Amino acid sequence: MTDTSLPATPTGPRLAERLRRHIGVGAALVILIAYLSLTQDNFLRYSNIMNILRTNSVLFVVSTGLTFVIVSRGLDLSVGSMTALGGVLLAALLNAGIPAWPAIGLTVMLCTLLGGLINGGLIAYGGFNFFVVTLAMLQLLRGAALVMSNGIPESTFGWPAVQWIGDGQIAGFPVPVLIAILTGLIGYAVMRWTKFGRSVYAVGGNETAAGLAGIDVRRVRFAVYAIAALCAGIAAVMLTGRLTSSQPVSGAAGLELSAAAAVLLGGASFAGGAGTVAGTAIGVLFLAVLANGITLAGVPSYWQGIATGLVLIAAIALDRLRKT
Amino acid sequence: MTDTSLPATPTGPRLAERLRRHIGVGAALVILIAYLSLTQDNFLRYSNIMNILRTNSVLFVVSTGLTFVIVSRGLDLSVGSMTALGGVLLAALLNAGIPAWPAIGLTVMLCTLLGGLINGGLIAYGGFNFFVVTLAMLQLLRGAALVMSNGIPESTFGWPAVQWIGDGQIAGFPVPVLIAILTGLIGYAVMRWTKFGRSVYAVGGNETAAGLAGIDVRRVRFAVYAIAALCAGIAAVMLTGRLTSSQPVSGAAGLELSAAAAVLLGGASFAGGAGTVAGTAIGVLFLAVLANGITLAGVPSYWQGIATGLVLIAAIALDRLRKT
Amino acid sequence: QDAPVVGILGANYAIESARAQYEALAAGLKEQGIEFRFLDAQLDINRQVSQIDQFVNEGVDAIVVNVAGDPNAVLGPLNRAEEAGVMVFSIGATPGFEATLVQADLPSEELGRLSGEYICAETGGTGQIAMIEAIDIPVLAARWDSFTTAIEANCPALDIVARERAIPDDAATARPIAENLLTRFPEIKAIWTMGDGPALGAALAVKSAGRDVIVTGLNGEEQGAQGVQQGVVDATWDMLPVQIGYQLSQKIAAILKGEAEAPSETEVFTVTDLPIWSAETIADWKAYDDRIDYPGIQ
Amino acid sequence: MTAALFTARGIRRTFGPTVALADAEITLYPGEVHAIMGENGSGKSTLLSILSGALEPDEGQLTYKGQGLSRLTSASARDQGIAVVQQEPQLSPDLTVAENILLGRLPTRLGRIDWPRVYARAGEVLAELDLDLDPLSKVSTLSIGRRQMVEIAKGIADAPNVLLLDEATSSLDEADTNRLFALVDRLKARGTAIAFVSHRMSEVTERADRATVLRDGHYIGTTRIDETDEHSLVAMMVGRDLKSYWHKVPVEPGEDLLTLTGVSRNTLSDLNMRLRSGEIIGLAGLVGSGRSALLRTIAGVRPASTGEVRLNGTPVQITSPGQARRLGIGYVPEDRKAEGLVMGWSLLQNASLSKLGQSGPFAMITRAFDRAAYTHGAEGLGIKTHTPEQAVSELSGGNQQKVVIARELATGPRLLLLDEPTRGVDVGAKEDIYAQISTLVQGGMGLIIASSELQELMGVCDRILVLFQGRIVAEIPAAEATEQSLAYWASGAHEIADTAPQPEQI
């Protein structure tokens, strides 16, 4: 009974634990893919798969950032508006004569600064409620996008670098998908293997304990909102490139809720302390395949809301079943 | 040391406590009202005040229901979609030949059932995550509203009872405002003076403690979602009457976020266990007066998002200042 | 006596073509020395209801309403306005309200017809085409209804294989819809869209898939023009919003100044001869805000 | 003796692979005080949970007043007069004391909650506990000790026939403990059966009539207290003889490790102390006397506002817990659940938490990092777990406490601050901890231990500092200290003595 030695198969329980955590939505994803492969001739085609990935790379990049926030026991409702504002910023910078790459860098930096300073600053150092702050920012940033652009989409067509990021190819593989994969890998590695990543889990799991153990809780909170904004900034460049123009009015509207749904589907919870970027990837894929399947199957668009809602519930039901 | 007698002024500490809780946003509201009274000639006119109240009675009714949910440490993102669906249901029932009052009753009952059974059932008895369930319902109910109506608003102009609820008057006082006040009073009384109301606080404050004290936690959770849906149902009738038609597409879109903001501004928190309907009333009034002031002052609509965002942040900043 | 005041009730100022109408309207009123106030509903019909009441409270002489949703919703406040002696004008119809003096209609039917005839001609009248519509509201539905009518009338052999909806009707939403359409229908010849945002999205999907599919938009907005300039959108038709707003302003001014008699029943007008913007003509395209001096109503 | 009031036989309860109770039994008679004893994780709390209806047993029978009880729930248990005081206070923080006490049974009139009666009834219950607490104050404003008293008040609110107390005294000070046992005596006189769990041997021998001992979920036996002694009770509990309990060994003090000169902040004023390596200082005092506050200051949680802190002779400003770790100061906070552990994490991850704060910003955190921290920190502590991959939430309280200590040891501190290190920890585990402390000082570490158990301070420490209202009022070598002398200083009796000769100053 006083056995403090390490177990013989150290990965055993962790693997099981991981499976347990993801298998719900993971299994739902597998079932969905199997079903669509059998019923939709076009589903498994390379072009369709690339469509799915390309369409959802923006969502995935944003969700990766949001994973940090949710694991730290927060929420950022402003990522959609930030993405829209980022596009407007980029177009404005470009049209002000700044060359493409510096403008892209500047856009991402400005977004990160804005999100970090206002969201992160107020929440981490001001002790404000995250929901109210990011809800206010949802409105504020969208307003800023409208004011800056006067509601007019500005073309970024003249700057091939932007289009390349949003819609280019490297050896036949879409650039935005590569960026999404890269972001995901970096996000995963940071959460999994760095001091900062572990601190995010600690802060989400027990803020007081983390603070007393020597983690700078406020710095961690600040950083997660900056990361969410950074990812939104990258997503903004991707989306702008993809549409060859900024979209101040409706661009990325509702993205925050889709991203939150993806993160939660992926095993994170609002109680904080749990969730991984890998889980988020499964969550995004699930939503992505679902949306694709629904349109491929020719489900009338009005039914799509119902279908999405039902399948979301089914996915977490499966998750529940697995856990008990 | 052994003085266990009741304090001489039993309301003393409670009053102070209450002031402390509401003074932040309450003070912001007073400042806002004072400022608008001085700068906007039209602000204090009876017709303008009634306009404010009439416009926001729907929001208040929905927020009252949401107060129960948030106090119980939950969230219902589906109230906006429920309100839209309620309107569609009402129009459908009326056009199917059911007389106005039974149709109204049936609408409210159907909404309550739907919200109670699906949201409440899955969350309370299924142990599902409230965010995912109600996010799914946000999509599902909106989808159902679209499918039922094919996206087309149906007129309810031929049924004076519906219009009376949404836009009628009793002795020069708007009926929807009366309904909102009544709902608020009942909500306040239930939370303050009934066993059920106190159970909601207990469940939100410490679920384990509540369970051990013999409170049926699951029944309470079930009930709060049913109440949120009930209020959404009432709001649906009011909104339909006010607009003389169902609004499947844009009706009550985003209402869930405004309502949540109002409840949180009113002193509740996502940590559960705190919040009152009186606080929610202040929260709603704050948002209402703010929106009215912004239009009266002729702030361009683009700037309204920015202004709303800034003032929201200012309001909770004041709240923070008061508390420290 | 004070100069008359007109209250303009916009549906959503953030929409380019809508804004052009309001600004042109205001520009015309300003020219005539008539004061105006502007309120924007931002597509929230509930807000618009209270804005109408607000204008009536403020005692404006006339209002121009562009309904931000279902027209039924504004019947109550419009009746209150009429009772209060406020003249009512409108951009788009307000069915159920009889007392509108002048109603400026959008040329939706002509847009649908012109685009139908174009696709007919460009496809040679045979093969598969798909449509990207939007939310089913009467002002928009006229576009796809008259488009399908035009197809049936001119080239019944054209096969409309899919009718999808982009909600919201923007480029980001339309692009994946178009991508799926291209996957589902390898033989498709054309995609008709209900606006310039969806057109740009659909056209970029076509380009990215490396396919040769005709894509058309409607409205002549910035995004449509961009698409044509980029060579991805084949054509879009201008809806002349500046003319709509300006013509309405002149009629209102005449009535308010007593130069013209108030019509006894609603006078409806719309613009015609909508120019096509395609590769040949795009050089002449002008952004809406370059067509008239915007007074900057907000 | 009269007929048994409440009996449980053959109780079995498992949590997944863990067998919390294998074949437990207990019999309670009216008017007796019954101690339930056992090491951490032996199943005491589980047994009480079953007796109070909070958990259902997998097997076994409950008999109450001669009748079999099936499907007991928390609510039905309470209706029958069975009340429980949980090990961890279960309160709603935003509600008032009164409402928490009467939770689930608020009196109503005409369907309305009768608030005046709520406050009156709560006042009565508090009076019965002899507790000076405003029924209208919010629980969130109370200290952990006060919360525990509210939890107790909850338990006695319905004048129960059976009162089950799970480590009710572990976070109470002397005064509150005395209040509780005074109440226990009154209830006993009324014929209430009281069962209590405590790891404080003195409470058991002084207060209980009989004791039931559990070990690893098995029933070991029940004895009358007057027919046994501490040694045999401990032997029953741990299955072995505890020889040198405190593990005190003489260590020659080394260099100055920590000196405080005139340190003040908030409620703390003008603190002076000197700790050498190889030395253990104990902090005694009443609740709120500032023991925790002093440790928190040294640990950098709330930096000192004035005064000088020297570490190894060099003046330092300790401004954050992270910095304290880097300076070689380890800190074990007093509330392991709220302040110490990330409950959802494994032992491994918790073990590396403080090392995380100590490491540089670009440190790689791999499994090897966790593993090294655990192996290093847990060595010699004897943590009972089937795998360190287990979530700490599944451990018993004593083992959780050891994990917090392991976590600090993993950072390799030179100075270790322990706040209530053995609260709720069983004798066996305590001995493990004392043994470990002994090893540490021999290695040259310096320790400061804040504790409410005077026996522990006297047994383990070299010197004891007594705090009263944020000041150090006495420094007594442990060898010369007695419970009476410590209590004299801690209670502020010296102040009365000082001011008595000068009444004209008032």
Ligand SMILES: Nc1ncnc2c1ncn2[C@@H]1O[C@H](COP(=O)(O)OP(=O)(O)OP(=O)(O)O)[C@@H](O)[C@H]1O
């Ligand atoms: N909810 C649970 N899930 C898993 N294991 C549990 C749970 N509750 C208790 N256990 C396990 O059951 C065993 C008995 O626990 P219990 O809390 O009854 O011990 P205890 O005697 O009260 O210990 P302590 O003195 O530390 O409070 C322990 O091994 C514990 O890890």
Ligand SMILES: Nc1ncnc2c1ncn2[C@@H]1O[C@H](COP(=O)(O)OP(=O)(O)OP(=O)(O)O)[C@@H](O)[C@H]1O
């Ligand atoms: N967060 C706080 N806010 C206000 N006062 C506090 C806070 N924490 C502690 N105090 C006060 O500081 C003083 C010292 O408290 P501290 O917790 O150090 O006492 P302690 O001797 O450790 O008592 P305990 O046995 O309860 O831990 C007390 O008067 C306490 O009320």
Ligand SMILES: [Mg+2]
């Ligand atoms: Mg226990």
Ligand SMILES: [Mg+2]
């Ligand atoms: Mg303490």
